[in-house]
Amino acid sequence: MMGAEPAFPNFNPLGIEEWLGELAAGFAMTVYLYFVALIGGFVLGLGLALARQYGGRVLSRIATAYIEVIRGTPLLAQLFLIYFVPYSLNAWFTPDGPPLLDVTWSVRIFGVTVLNHAIFSTLLSLGLNSAAYQAEYMRGAMASIGSGQMLAAQSLGFTKRETLRYIIIPQSFRRMIPSWSNEASYLPKYTVVATFVAVEDLFGMAKLIVSRTFLALQTYVFVGALYLALISVIAKALDVIYERTKIPGL
Amino acid sequence: MSDAVLRVENIWKSFGELEVLKGISFDVAESEVKVIFGPSGSGKSTLLRCINYLDPPDKGDVYLRGVRLGDPDTDINKVRARIGMVFQHFNLFTHLKAIDNVAIGPQKVLGLSKEEARERAMDALRHVKMEKWAEHYPAQLSGGQQQRVGIARALAMSPDVILFDEPTSALDPELIGEVLQVMLDLAQEGTTMIVVTHEMGFAKSVADEMIFIDKGVIVERGTPHHFFTSPESERAQQFLHKLEELYGQSEEKRNTLVDRDA
Numbered sequence: 100m101m102g103a104e105p106a107f108p109n110f111n112p113l114g115i116e117e118w119l120g121e122l123a124a125g126f127a128m129t130v131y132l133y134f135v136a137l138i139g140g141f142v143l144g145l146g147l148a149l150a151r152q153y154g155g156r157v158l159s160r161i162a163t164a165y166i167e168v169i170r171g172t173p174l175l176a177q178l179f180l181i182y183f184v185p186y187s188l189n190a191w192f193t194p195d196g197p198p199l200l201d202v203t204w205s206v207r208i209f210g211v212t213v214l215n216h217a218i219f220s221t222l223l224s225l226g227l228n229s230a231a232y233q234a235e236y237m238r239g240a241m242a243s244i245g246s247g248q249m250l251a252a253q254s255l256g257f258t259k260r261e262t263l264r265y266i267i268i269p270q271s272f273r274r275m276i277p278s279w280s281n282e283a284s285y286l287p288k289y290t291v292v293a294t295f296v297a298v299e300d301l302f303g304m305a306k307l308i309v310s311r312t313f314l315a316l317q318t319y320v321f322v323g324a325l326y327l328a329l330i331s332v333i334a335k336a337l338d339v340i341y342e343r344t345k346i347p348g349l
Numbered sequence: 350m351s352d353a354v355l356r357v358e359n360i361w362k363s364f365g366e367l368e369v370l371k372g373i374s375f376d377v378a379e380s381e382v383k384v385i386f387g388p389s390g391s392g393k394s395t396l397l398r399c400i401n402y403l404d405p406p407d408k409g410d411v412y413l414r415g416v417r418l419g420d421p422d423t424d425i426n427k428v429r430a431r432i433g434m435v436f437q438h439f440n441l442f443t444h445l446k447a448i449d450n451v452a453i454g455p456q457k458v459l460g461l462s463k464e465e466a467r468e469r470a471m472d473a474l475r476h477v478k479m480e481k482w483a484e485h486y487p488a489q490l491s492g493g494q495q496q497r498v499g500i501a502r503a504l505a506m507s508p509d510v511i512l513f514d515e516p517t518s519a520l521d522p523e524l525i526g527e528v529l530q531v532m533l534d535l536a537q538e539g540t541t542m543i544v545v546t547h548e549m550g551f552a553k554s555v556a557d558e559m560i561f562i563d564k565g566v567i568v569e570r571g572t573p574h575h576f577f578t579s580p581e582s583e584r585a586q587q588f589l590h591k592l593e594e595l596y597g598q599s600e601e602k603r604n605t606l607v608d609r610d611a
Binding site for chain 2: 126152247248251252253254255256257258261266269270273346347348349
């Protein structure tokens with residue numbers, strides 16, 4: 100029989116409970132970044148997909164170029180580019196030149212900072228980045244619809260715009276859910292780039308807590324579990340939406 | 350012929366190097382049923398798509414009741430709304446119920462209210478005996494049923510003419526009859542139709558004129574009687590002979606069905 104002496108006397112299974120407030124705030128910031136970027140990326144992605152698939156020579160090339168550049172460069176580089184633009188410009192301005200660009204602005208609601216230069220840059224880069232990926236999922240769904248329905252709509256007298264609106268888009272939204280759920284579940288993890296421009300998202304908070312407490316194991320496991328919970332809920336919700344909107348018989 | 354519903358005048362069309370149509374002309378009169386037939390690759394489907402400008406012809410003109418489709422002042426979408434089209438592969442909108450497939454044109458293009466459009470759609474479905482299936486989605490219907498919805502969708506627009514692009518070629522043999530029956534009924538009610546088909550029984554019973562196309566030109570034209578008793582060109586003779594060889598037996602069966610109801 101061993102004595103009451105534990106094998107790891109220094110092991111404190113929790114030790115992070117006094118940081119729950121920070122973790123909650125970080126989680127809220129991550130969820131906020133995620134949803135705004137996902138929705139912004141959805142709207143822009145739809146435009147890009149339509150432009151690439153149906154936009155004619157010029158528009159489709161512009162959309163293709165945008166998508167390839169975004170997908171071919173690191174998200175972090177895109178964020179830094181956007182984040183440092185005003186700093187770089189300010190560095191070039193001479194004292195008697197134009198006024199310096201403000202990078203200290205912020206929008207607060209009930210004492211919580213919802214927008215400042217860093218958050219805005221993060222939202223913008225995440226949204227612009229996600230749009231490129233979402234566009235490709237949408238385009239895949241559009242391409243799978245086949246030209247027959249397009250011809251049928253046009254021979255009823257539909258304009259191209261009406262055809263897209265009433266025939267193509269409603270079907271491609273349904274069809275894209277399974278593949279698009281990839282992007283919906285990648286994006287929460289990409290929001291960690293916010294930490295690099297000092298936005299206090301969930302991952303940033305974790306780093307902060309670890310630097311103060313050295314409780315790396317339980318902090319990162321706990322934070323990882325939060326990401327997992329968030330993504331599981333999203334995946335389940337998308338499954339339900341997919342089943343509910345499925346076209347009978349298909 | 351100034352009373353022509355549709356006038357096709359010297360249509361030329363090529364895709365790259367390949368010349369598909371080489372100067373096709375004909376008129377379609379009110380209530381006329383025109384059957385177009387010919388070997389595969391002869392340009393029949395392309396011709397139909399040139400007629401409603403889904404594939405605008407390179408040369409030549411199409412007039413619908415005197416309005417030139419190629420005219421820059423012509424709103425092609427408005428003209429297309431008056432030319433019905435029925436496709437080989439039905440091309441129903443898969444996300445819409447049968448009734449909505451038929452109602453969406455009258456509602457969005459003709460500007461009817463939702464109720465009026467649905468009423469009109471229901472009439473059209475009754476016309477093709479599909480009213481019981483109004484609430485079903487295309488994927489829940491057989492090919493023959495889908496094609497009848499496709500015909501109802503064209504009918505609901507009250508078009509001046511309906512183009513049929515091999516409407517029975519994609520159907521299982523036992524489903525062809527129900528679609529042909531609907532088309533026969535339409536023909537006998539005086540619907541103006543251009544039908545690309547190899548269903549010679551149908552042609553025999555309702556075609557006013559048959560046009561034989563091969564390699565992008567009209568080789569021979571005439572009444573069904575002319576084609577089935579004394580076709581002049583060797584190519585038409587050979588082609589009709591081949592059809593008979595291939596479909597001879599089922600053709601007879603279908604003719605009896607056609608004759609009984611005719």
